[in-house]
Each structure stands twice: as structure tokens, then as C-alpha cells.
Amino acid sequence: MSRSRSVATMVGRRLAPKVAGAAPGVTETFVREALERAIRGVGPLPGAAAAAEAQLREQDGDVDRAVHEVIENHVRYAGAQGFLTNLGGVVTAAVAIPANITGLALVQCRMIAGIAHLRGYDLDDPRVRNAVLACLLGADQVDALLDRGTLPAPPMALATAPVADPALDRRLATEVGSDIIARMTGKRLAVVVGRRVPVVGGVVGMGADGYATWRIGRYADRELLPRATR
DSSP states (O other): OHHHHHHHHHHHHHHHHHHHHHSTTOSHHHHHHHHHHHHHEETTEEOHHHHHHHHHHHTTTOHHHHHHHHHHHHHHHHHHHHHHTTSSOSTTHHHHHHHHHHHHHHHHHHHHHHHHHHTTOOTTSHHHHHHHHHHHHOHHHHHHHHHHTSSSSOHHHHHTOSSOOHHHHHHHHHHHHHHHHHHHHHHHHHHHHHHOOHHHHHHHHHHHHHHHHHHHHHHHHHHSOOOSOO
């Protein structure tokens, strides 16, 4: 398992610039736009706070149960888009990978933002938005960035920092963009090329994206502790 992950990561790092060229919006600006759309809503998809509030009503005001439902719903959303963007096999990979990046970033940003809202955080606060993006990286990557000094603090501390740091805003968005490209490119091409069967690629993509979203949701659940009593 670790060897296959290493191969996928290596492939992702090598091909990330090409994927960025195929989807030039996959940059710092792309990350911020995905977060904004996740918070405000896009098309028929309501914003993160509205969706979270709907879950809270369904759970009779139980915040922890609402957080659980937010995670489970977005795991299903992630799995669905992972299946659809991996049906075409190798031939359509150049188109499918950017679409997968966009869809998964939006779903995961919306999930984390929903959790933050339920825990009493203001989604208009730039510190909270930075915490959402940090959660998007996942526990392992956050720990690595903390060790290197690239990230000054874990998500909870970012959300409750005394002041917002504009330089951190840009650095974090850039890091998230690079990480998303590398992970999605390596994972998707390793899956599709390894199996060469479109439908199997869709099923594996569904499982991989759903599982990754579940892990990130659990990380956000642990990190974004309650700030206020509802």
C-alpha cells in the first residue's frame, strides 16, 4: 500500500504542471474561488452555512449529530463526482482530472465550512477561511508544513488567531492548490492506467474520493472545536 502511494505521489508531482496547464485556474485564485463558492453556494447547491443549518434542524439541534451528517452527505457527494469523472479511462484523463480537482475541492471546502459554521465560527472571517483551507490539506500534510515552518499553527489556532495574516492567506492558498493538483493527478492516473477499464476506474475513483473526504471531515471535526454555545 505504501509503495503504491509513493508511486502515485511521484506521478502526481511530475505531472502536476501539465494538469495545471490543462486547467489554468487551478492556482491560488482557483482555491479561493472554490472556497467562496462553497460558502456562498453555486447553482442549485446551497451554501455551506445553509446546508449545515438544515442538518441541524433535522437533528433537533444536536450539533455533533449534525456535523456527522454533514460529513456523511459530502462523502456521498465526493464519491458521486469521483465516479463520474473517472468513467472515461486513459483517453479522457486530460479532461477528467481537472474536472475531478474542481468538484472535489468544492465538495470538501463546503463540508469543512459547514462544520466550522456548526461549531460557531464566522465564515466571513479570513482567519476561519484559512483554517478551512488548512483542514483541506489533511492531518499528515498539516503536520509536515508545521515541521517545516511553512504553516505557523494548526487549523484551530489559525481560526482563533489574534489577527489575520494576509501573507499567510496567499501562502496557504498556494500550498493547497499545489497539494490538490499533486494528489488528484497521481491518484487518478495511477488508478486509471493501472486498471485500464473505464467502469472499474469510476468505481475506484468513487471509493478513493469518498474515503479521502471522510478522512478530511474527521480531521476538521477534531480540529474545529466549539467556540460558542448555540
